[in-house]
Amino acid sequence: MDRLQQITLEECDAAYGQWLSYGGQAPRYGGRLSRHVKDGNKGIERLKFDNSAVAMNLWNFLLTEEERLREARSAGKKLIGTMKDLGTLPVMVYAHPGLVAFYPDGAWWIPCLMDENDRLLEVADQLGVDGTFCPVRAMLAAFVTGDHFPAPDMLICSVGATCDDFSAIAQRVEGLGNPILWWELPHRRALGHDETGIELPGGACAAKDQIDFVKDEMTRIIRVMADTVGASVTDDMIVHGISEANKVRACLAELRLTIFTADIAPLPALELLVAEMMAIHFCSDRDEVLVVLSGLLELVQQRVAAGVGYLGPDSVRVFWINPVADLRVMNMLEECGGRICGTEYLFTHALDQIPTHIPPREALARMALADPMAGAAQDRARRICADIKRFGSEAVIISRIPGASHCALEGVVIKETIRSIFDIPVVEIEVPPVSDTFQASLRTRLSALIEIAKGQRKRK
Amino acid sequence: MTSAPSTERSRKKVIYSSPYIPAEWIAAHGLEPNRMACLSYDRSLFVSAPVNVEAGVCPYMRGFINQASSDTRVQAIILTTTCDQMRRGADLISLYSHIPCFLMHVPASWETSGVNRLFLRELERLGEFLVSLGGVKPQPDELAATMRTYDEKRKKLMAQQGMVSGKDFAQKLACFAETGNVTDGREQYVPGEKCIPVGFIGSPLTGNHFDLFDVFSEYGASVAFNATETGERVLPARFDLRRLKDEPMHVLAESYFSSFPDIGERPNNRIFMWMKDRVRDHHVRGVVLIRYMWCDKWHAEAQRFRESLSVPLLDIEIDGEQIGERTRNRIQAFMEGLR
Structure with missing residues (x-):
């Protein structure tokens, strides 16, 4: 697996066999990626993968989450389905050794991974939640079919400053x-004239009374969780949980920085997206996720040191906003001559370090309020612009989530803010869970963006 | 929070669209509350913005912020977080308009004392914003007096329910929301013997949507109740007059936050129970869900209403324009089915 290239699933299997024959040690969830196709994940046949063993570990770890959840249940652990907050509650849940958190929200990738063989979108249609909703409607169907994750022992969902699609679908659940x-x-909210804000992870500010309110909500969740599943989470446990979560976040921060600042892209966009997603609930194993991500970081550092990577130094440095429901589109970026140099996948608050100098529930409250979707789109845009400057991004892709109640308007604010500061091209695309019929137009838009960015590079 | 420029002090109207905003709180500050009826559905996303996005944008939100921001008599706009589109609408106003805009967080959850306190705190913040506009913070007795006045007006208004036609009553509600005035009823309305009673539920009705009453009437229906977001469902409960003198703000907050059932509250089981009671009490034979395109909260629950109500449900999606032929045909078919 020495030569750097994106390979097909079939090639992955061959490379994996070769790696084993050279004495490679597979983790317990390791194996040929094609076995996941037999489990129903037919969609991965259409992806292209980084050809390293550690990237295959990443994929294997991702695609075996359901098994881990079932094992956890068999071991007597309680499963907590955390919904919407994307990163905050799992820190608290994993603080207790008898609890495991996962996001049923993650079902939004199932139609893509299973190439719609799961018929989840069809089931959602039958429940009256049609294609005018965000792809997270697959979650509703997954609860009905019961095929994709074990029924949680408890569900906890954030509401208020959240998107309408999710709130409406969770209510249907x-x-x-x-x-x-x-x-x-x-x-x-914006601060009043005489109000002193408290800086949150990521740089936004929140009013003290809002932080106090969310802290009280954290206390309430702990109380109800103890009553419901019999597990009492103490502050000392949370302190430890924060410390462990911060290790994962530190590793991801280093990984992102190394990739974004490398002369040549050391890792494809797709694998980086998967790695970032691990931050929100550790893919149901907080210890192992660190092993997986550390391996990835080591690989990336080796590649940077060796000056190897994908495409070449000529590839256009692209900042990507919002996650895509069809993972194939991430492959398309490299195919069009772009590389990732900055991301904002709606959960930057799950990537920032959680403060450790303050009481732990307050730290979680600050983190929850740092959610980019909890505040004004201008706050989001400011952070994106700071990162564009930091990483020298030459073009921006705003990937609209089809049907999402917030995307159309947030996109306007973010796009206009970027254009007011930078002379770089910005394109909006919309990516459905299975984008077959949109592939040609998406490719055209991405190619045009790359072309424009290269043209601007010459003019500068 | 932004202070109004002194040159614009002559403007009086404080515009809002959410039923969670207490008109009496604005009036008690000496300003003019106006729950604006949106009449224009300009296709541009925002009149002064260099952008035009239609897909995914709620026509009601678009119409509301376009109309509010282009009205020269508007001193400030108040939006709430009850809907994601309105929440993002506040972002657009702050980006493209000089009119001060206040975004009030209305909690979606309602089962804890903490969210009641949060709503009260948001009302206090709104008060600070109104003062920044040139309003004067009312003394408790002044607020109580204003609340009594509005309470009496709502009592007078509600007394006309069933005495006038569904359309007339809806227009009286809209007039009260916009101006604070209650018009007297004229002759008593008696629906025809063969009229089939139906009930409305859903998004706010504005402008041309009042024609829906006529269309239903044309096909033999009478609208027995209007539980849309501009109907009687969202009127606050009568104030607890015994507590009004001592703690008017608490009474105000309680009445506005927790007295009416809403589709967006979590959990939202109250609205389903409330609807079952209305269907039974008004003997309606069909329910009409009227919702805007892209309104997820109403849309997602259409099937649940259909399954939980004892009468048929017609789900009408409107885009802010006239009532089209397709919608007319569906109404006709629905009414034929009820005969």
Whole structure:
């Protein structure tokens, strides 16, 4: 697996066999990637993968999450389905050794991974939640079919400053007989004239009374969780949980920085997206995720030191905003001559270090309020612009989530803010869960963006 | 929070669209509350913005912020977080308009004392914003007096329910929301013997949507209740007059935050129980869900209403324009089915 290239699933299997024959040690979830196709993940046949063993570990770790959840249940652990907050509650849940957190929200990738063989979108249609909703509607169907994750022992969902699609779909989940503990995340408001804000991870500011309110919500969640699943999470446990989460975040921060600042892209966009997603709930194994990500970081550092990577130094440095429901589109970026140099996948608050100098529930409250979707789109845009400057991005892709209630308007604000500061091209695309019929137009838009960015490079 | 420029002090109207905003709180500050009826559905996303996006943008939000921001008599705009589109609408206003805009967080959850306190705190913040516009913070007795006045007006208004036609009552509600005035009823309305009673529920009705009452009437229906976001469902409960003197703000917050059931509250089981009661009490034979395109909260629950109500449901999606032929045909078919 020495020569750097993106390879097909079939080639992955061959490379994996070769790696084993040279004495490679596979983790317990390791194996040929094609076995996941037999489990139903037919969509991965259409992806292209980084050809390293550590990248295959990453994929194997991702695609075996359901098994881990079932093992955890068999071992007597309680499964907590955390919904929407993307990164905050799992820190608290994993602080207790008898609890495991996962996001049912992650079902939004199932139609892509299973190439719609799961028929989740069809089931969602039948429930009256059609294609005018965000792809997270697959989650509703997954609760109905019960095929994709074990039924959680408890569901906890943030509401308030969250998107309407998710709130509406989560309410339908509850309406189908799945009780949810709703907790309030207030819109991160602008400060009053005489008000002193508290800086949050990531740089935004929040009013003290809002932080106090969310801290009280954290306390309430701990209380209800103890009553519901019999697991009491103490502050000392959370302190430890924060420390462990921060290790994962530090590793990801180093990984992102190394990739974004490298002369040649050391890792494809797709694998980086998967790695970043690991931050929100550790893919159901907080210890192992660090092993997986550390391996990836080591690989990337080796590649940078050796001056090897994908494409070449000529590739256009692209900042990508919002995650895509169809992972193939991330492959398309390299195919069009672009590389990732900056990302904002709606969960930057799950990547920032959680403060350790303050009481732990307050630290989690600050983190929750740092959610880019909790505040004004201008706050989001400011952070994106700071990162564009930091990483020298030459072009921006705003990937709209089809049907999402926030994307159309947020996109306008973010795009206009970027254009007011930088002379770089910005393109908006919309990526459905299975983008077959849109592939040609998406490719055209990405190619045009890359072309324009290269043209501007010459003019500068 | 932004202070109004002194040159614009002559403007009086404080515009809002959410039923969670207490008109009496604005009036008690000496300003003019106006829950604006959106009449224009300009296709541009925002009149002064160099952008035009239609897909994914709620026509009501678009119409509201376009109309509010282009009205020269508007002193300030108040939006709430009850809907993601309105929340993002506030971002657009702050980016493209000089009109001060206040975004109030209305909690979606309602089962804890903490969110009640949060709503109260948001009302206090709104008060600070109104003062920044030139309003005067009312003394408790002044606020109580204003609340009594509005409470009496709402009592007078509600007394006309069933005495006038569904359309007339809806227009009286809209008039009260916009001006604070209650018009007297004229002759007593008696629906025809063969009229089939139906109930409305859903998004706010504005402008041309009042024609829906006529269309239903044309096909033999009478609208027995209007539980849309501009109907009687969202009127606050009558104030607890015994507590009004001592703690008017608490009474105000309680009445506005927790007295009416809403589709966006979590959990939202109250609205389903409330609807079952209305269907039973008004003997309606069909329910009409009227919702805007891209309104997820109403759209997602259409099927649940259909399954939980004892009568048929017609789900109408409107885009802010006239009532089209397709919608007319669906209404006709629905009414034929109810006969």
